[in-house]
Amino acid sequence: MIADDIGVFLSIARSLGRAAIMVDVATCGEDYPGLASRYVHRVHALPPYLTTPEAWVEALIALVRKEAYRLIIPSSDSSLDLLAVAAARMEGEGEDIAAFAIASPAVRQAFSSKAATRALAEAQGVAICPGRTTTADPAAGAAFDDMALPLIIKPSAPYLIGGREAKASVRMIKDRAALVPTLAEMAGREIVVEEFFDGEGVGLSVLAEEGAIRLAWQHRRLAQSSATGRSSRRVGEPPSPVLQRDVERLCRATRLTGVAMFEFRQNRRSGAHVLLEVNPRFWGSLPLALAAGADFPLMLWRLWTGQGAAADPGSFDYRIRKSSLLAEVDRLSEEGGGVAGALRKGGGTALLLLKALFRPAQFDGWTRDDPAPHRVETARIIGRLKEAILRRLRYIWS
Template identity: 35%
Template sequence: MSLAELVDQPEIGNHERRQNLTRRVLLLGNDDRVLLAVARGLGRNGISVDAAWCDPDSPALKSQYVHAFHCLAPYTPHDDQWLDALHALVKDNDYDLVIPCNDYAVVPLQLEREKLDPDTHWYLINDDAFQVAFDKARTSRVATELGINVPRECEITDADIQRGFSDRKFNLVDRRSLRFPVYVKPRSSITACDVTNKRAARRVDSPDELAECLIHEFPDDGVLIQESFSGVGIGVEILAHQGQIVMQIQHQRLRETIDGGSTYRETIAEIPELTEATRKLVHRLNYTGVGMFEFRYNRETGAWVFLEINARFWGSLPLAIAAKANFPFALYELLVKGQTNFHTNHTIGVRCRNLINDLRAFRHQQATEFELENLLFGRDYLDFYAPDDWRPQLATLVNFARSVLGKFTRRVEASV
């Protein structure tokens, strides 16, 4: 049984749980930024945090808010050794809550939810929400049904490939009237058979490039192809309970990576149209939990489109924590204590960046301004650094230096 389901039980159940809290939480997942942000959000409120299913060299484990790291067998779909080890760990430590922090941990637990110990408090979303949110094509169809703007798009299946590319003359532009550039998105970022291999979206600039992409890189479950939309990336970050939003913050991307991720972001005032679109989706999915709903918004025209749902903690979570929107602790309060009344008192105009990735994005884009003054005078927050928790940032810089040195050494050896 998930905690999302437990919260729906009578208040006496909530009262009984409050009497037996250990104030201990287990985090699962290998996204360093998210793991660290969740640990800080919980640890600063007196909750002891353990971590597992992550790299033992993860910078997040250097945080003062991570009490212990546990080495567990990785998930495999063909045997339950991983599950036995996870159950043993949870039983030994009696955690209030087990939180999967990224797709690597979310997907196995969602798919194997019937095997999970019903006496353990697992954070899971309902199965209908999981099936929609983790399938980009289904997400887009549901959004369209709700009258929410989506990019001009088409879904390509294996049957389409077999018919269309038999003589190498398939032209998606003629067939579906899409305009380039387009983004080719696997329906799911990861699959149960290989949770360690994340499948990213790819930008394609011509019909010939698209043909090559679909011929050589086409996944078995198909792809969603979407036109590029001119606008800034906006994230609507929420905590919801039974289909109602109980906490919200919005941010915009200031700089992005070539593969579509963000490296520099800022909290912004609410854009009502995006709030309403998010509300419709949350209600339709009867959503309980955290999530980030992605949009593109054109500030000149006011036009916008909905892109996808991150039905888990999101990569830019450090920004929300810096802006005093503590989603991890609010999730704990909701699912463990039954709290549903949250006062969002976050700060507008807060900026946060992933320092090393932002340097790389800045160099690649040949941007004219790096906002160095903001960085030097402490106006910007960093994903890995906090005044009360500086060791994770030091670890990332050491790892980066080792990587640079290693590349330099290999080049020198190759030239000798």
């Protein structure tokens, strides 16, 4: 497994480990709290993928050949893209790539590009935000004067292989004066510019086989780290028939085999919704699904290793809520300035850490049978905050 996030790779390791499947982790960041999990058997260090993607691919191929793994699972966009490069290279050399749990080239082409996803959604009658695809050019800011604020600017492919600036984030533009600087930052990239849709973030996650959905799970965002950031608190809910209908159309159109998360915004008052993007890999809210009984990693293992995907169990615990501790800290850091903002930030962070210490079941990193990752994450965040406070005090006293 390729490690990248405590909520994703840790959930995969726990799911497979509980089924007595040995889990190794390959990572170029060896300080992830999730590596403290009892379900991580061995950790393999790989070269930094941001600056040396070619060395990363070569090291991974050598590792796969040496260990003869039954399944290699990505946990992020970057690892998905690089695994696809490694698989293509091995396939070109006549080697078996059945162990790579990555979507087909057609699925990756449709869902790894936001521009391609918009085009497919339109063709399948799935609602999307008003918008257009273009190449970011700071001289072309006036081209979006006919679009209503706020605008959402997304890199069509958020991750580009090679270079420290490989990752580009989604931006919200509330003032047209901010448009040109944002376009300058993304200059040369293909981008999607959309009008903002007022609603709540909803993710419908599936495991499919040849386009037929075998397992479906839905979560709703309760909070997020920033206006365009990742979710920090979530709750599960029964899949919406309307959203699942749209997802079924896209799965059938691409003949999806594997997992994917379809992200929507939905307005509860009007019932209207739009598709925002599709991630053809595991997703950040996976700990919530796993805690509620939707065991996507184990079903993916069975599907990819030839055991066949079991039928959807259909009975999940929708009362569970989960939070990402780190994302919640990031969300609180966005509090306004001034004395009032500092007090809200400090009080909110203190309360959050008390919950992490005394009510850990609320957080992605904790499970009763594997508490170490949450404890490591909490200790590191407390240490980081102590250092920040000390730096601030030294500045005041100096």
